[in-house]
Every structure is written in structure tokens, then in C-alpha cells.
Amino acid sequence: MTPMDMLLSRASTDHLAEPAPNAAQLSDILAAAMRAPDHGKLRPWRYVVIEGDARPQMAERIVASMQRLDADAPEFKIEKRRNRFSTMPLILALGMHLRPENKIPLWEQEMAVAAATMNVLNALHATGFGGIWVSGDVVEDPVLAAEIGFPAPHKLAGFLFIGTPTNAPAAPRRPDPAAFTARWTGQPVTFAADKD
């Protein structure tokens, strides 16, 4: 596979089984995160590995967060979340070590975390693994973030579910990049993607 083939064939999947990357493989994969663009070299990305017996423990923290945010959270949603967090081969909590006082704006710090996460997804794919970035309301729960290791002003950017794809992900249809690209000639541009 050429590097472009690799980039263009990645797709998210939550149909994941063992094996997950071992410690050495995960270290290689996370090395790709360290190549993300990062204004000010703040390195705001943080990764918390959740595997084995830590998964059901994390699932209970997630459920508690859901109930904290919505006392009427439907049981089927709770059970779905509990099951996913208990059974995914490996979970990475994505932390954002944010510095509000820094001259680099917070949004740029958060984008560096997102760029690093994309590199992790690509590195997973390049090494035969797969994953999906998930969030949900709980990601904005400061209590959950602190329980994981990110007290304010630090935050969660979500979780990566990681493992070996159980089937080749169906190649989702991807939009034509031309619809998202314009050439500026002195006037404000418009995009085909924005026409109804």
C-alpha cells in the first residue's frame, strides 16, 4: 500500500476484536501522535490506556456520569455504553492538557490534540488495527474528566476504541473534495458543498 492508499482507505469502525496493540505496538502508534502540528510546542495531548479489568471500572464511571448529567437517562443507552466500555479490546481516553494562560489560544491547543488523534487513527490503520473516536455528553463532564486525571482546566477530547477490525470496514462513500475547495480571486468564495 502506498502512503496515499493507506490514507484513503482508513475508515472508522467499532467492530473490533482482540488483539489490541501490545505495549510496544501502542508506543509506535503513539509516536505518530507526537508528530502532530503543535503551535508553541505545548504538546497538549495525553493518552490514558484503559484495558483489561480497568474497562468495567471505567464503564461504571461512564454510567455514573450519564446519570449525573441526566437523571432520566434511558436504560438502553446506559446498558449500551456499559457494554461498549467493558468489552472494547483497548480504550484510550484522550486528554487535553490545556493552558488557558498561555499566549497560544485554547482553540489552537485543542486543534493540536485533534491533529494528534487523527495521526493515531492513521497509525492504527497503517499497522493493521482499527478504531473509532467517540465522545457523547460525558466528555464534557468535569467530574468524569477529573476522575480520569484531567481536572479543570484540562478536559477530555473523547475516547478511542481500539482493536482489530472484525471485517474490512465497508468503504463509506466519501464526498468529492472539489465540493469543499474553492479558489480565491479577490471575492468571498462559496462552496458546492454548501448548496442545497
Ligand SMILES: Cc1cc2nc3c(=O)[nH]c(=O)nc-3n(C[C@H](O)[C@H](O)[C@H](O)COP(=O)(O)O)c2cc1C
Ligand atoms: C470529536 C469527535 C467525536 C465523535 N464522537 C462520536 C460518537 O460519540 N459516536 C459516534 O458514533 N461517532 C463519533 N464521532 C465520529 C466517528 O469518530 C467517525 O468519524 C464516524 O463514524 C465516521 O467514520 P469515518 O472516520 O470513517 O469517516 C466523533 C468524531 C469526532 C471527531
